[in-house]
Amino acid sequence: MAWVRGIVVVLGLVAVWQAVIGLTGVPEFILPPPLDVARALAADASLLAEHSAVTLAEILIGLACGAALGAATALAMAAWRPARDWILPVIVASQAIPVFALAPILVLWLGFDLWPKIAMATLIIYFPVASSFFDGLRRTEPGYLDLARTMGAARGTMLRRIRVPAALPALASGLRVGVAVAPIGAVVGEWVGASAGLGHLMLHAKARVETPRMFAALILLAVIGVALYLAADWLLRRAVAWHTESNPAED
């Protein structure tokens, strides 16, 4: 059923797209018709695939780094009080700086290759992962902790055996958000300065008014984003299968 819904939504969006062109008569270098974009997708397939692979690599490496750093930060803050008192305010304050504003600086520091994009993706993923996981670690059911104390658990064991597993659903929520925003980091990095990647390809195509190619790159970005999210959601659901979910719409 979910597949059918997905196809219906995509077809519906394409129909709206075509209808907008038909109704407004907008020139095709502003909004190309779906068929032109499909042709661009087919004609430039190998070029698009090459650049997609670059962007996907940036996103995946950024995801791994951001998730690892975020989870490690949350664990450090949970395990060690001074870490929480010193790191938490810095993390929260750091969110006042727009990641986009950092992009030019990162390019300046790290060059035009993969690294500034990976750094952008890492930065954008880090916060949701760290804050969700830390929240989860703080909200352990007090009864579990009482029980563990009466059983003679040491603090470290309690963290590892009770708090961490209990916080995994919260970590999973953070990772879902991270996966959803990761492409933003990579693409913004590519816009600021890159020699490859879908973001770079879009800028290049824009300069030459190859609007269908821009849209083709955009569609691939959306496909990458959705595919990543679905894959992550599938994996995370399996990882915390014990966590029972309820649907608010069925209350």
Added chain:
Amino acid sequence: MRVSPGATAPSIAAFSVTVHAAGLDFGGAPLFEALDLKLEAGSWTCLLGPSGVGKTSLLRLIAGLIEPWPGSTIACSDGGPIAGRIAYMAQQDLLLPWLSALDNVLLGARLRRETIDGAIRERARWLLARVGLAEKLAALPASLSGGQRQRVALARTLFEARPLVLMDEPFSALDAITRHQLQALGAELLHGATVLHVTHDPWEALRLADRLYVMSGAPARLGDLVVPPGAPPRDVAAAGLAARHAELLTLLAAGLREAA
């Protein structure tokens, strides 16, 4: 140390616990002060009283989960510490949802970083069989009924094999039939351990108690009551039990009025 499957709580010598001059604040007001309580070695002590009177706090105090006022003392008759010698069972089953029934029973051993060998696993399996869950070893808590979950919690409490068992309304979230079954099972399997059982259910107390205290007032005091004759678990249909139940209800209601 190899533990035979048959060994439950009584395998360790029971000791009595004396709480003396205990005082505790709750929300700025003294919940109780200068409170004395003795848990006799190897006997089942029920603590009855209305909600909010401080039963749970007293139990948590003995469990070492909250700090009493300075001057309060809790002593074991054998001179040993309380810590490390208690098993705790709460109203919520507190089963970890990511662990199977078997792993939940083994939780204490895991948390103490003991080596879990075949004999220990065998004992956990045996205990789960004793509470009627031999078929549910691998089941996650979410797939068990409330009664089954509390059975796992009982098996976990028994697995700890501690001489002092602290139970905070362990059966009160269950339906009447399941509660009745689990009371009998608990009385049988915990026979010989020193038990403190907090409850608000007079029937339960009359059924299970060797010693019976009613906690009432603010700050709370303990009233020592005569328990019905016969060994627990007593038949609720036994002569005189209904009359005692009515008496207890009157007493508890008086305690409630006093608190109000």
